[in-house]
Amino acid sequence: xxxxxxxxxxxxxxxxxVITSLNNLLSAYRAQxxxxxxxxxxxxxxxxxxxxxxxxxxxxxxxxxxxxxxxLFGLAPSERDEVAAAVAAxxxxxxxxxxxxxxxxxxxxxxx
Numbered sequence: 001x002x003x004x005x006x007x008x009x010x011x012x013x014x015x016x017x018v019i020t021s022l023n024n025l026l027s028a029y030r031a032q033x034x035x036x037x038x039x040x041x042x043x044x045x046x047x048x049x050x051x052x053x054x055x056x057x058x059x060x061x062x063x064x065x066x067x068x069x070x071x072l073f074g075l076a077p078s079e080r081d082e083v084a085a086a087v088a089a090x091x092x093x094x095x096x097x098x099x100x101x102x103x104x105x106x107x108x109x110x111x112x
Contacts, residue, residue, distance in 0.1 A: 002022075006018050006021035015058075016059075019060065022056050040072050041074070043073075050073075050075065050083055054087050
């Protein structure tokens with residue numbers, strides 16, 4: 001049920017709620033380790049699992065949680081690394097754009 005909830009929230013672009021649902025999913029599998037394991041979560045759209053993982057990586061820095069979620073989703077190490085690299089690149093790009101916007105604002109403030 002938690003995965004369905006996370007997917008629904010992802011489709012609605014509610015990333016904060018996605019993170020909460022995925023953290024709850026991890027907690028549920030920790031509470032019942034016999035139900036967990038690699039590839040424990042089944043979903044018809046593998047790409048959607050990768051998107052959920054990307055959203056999680058973009059907001060959660062804890063490498064252990066990332067690894068655990070990737071394992072539950074059954075992501076191959078190459079997929080996990082690919083998603084993490086894409087998130088890191090997007091974050092760096094976003095930070096650069098934010099810095100440029102702040103510099104432009106400072107220039108405008110100096111002008112007036």
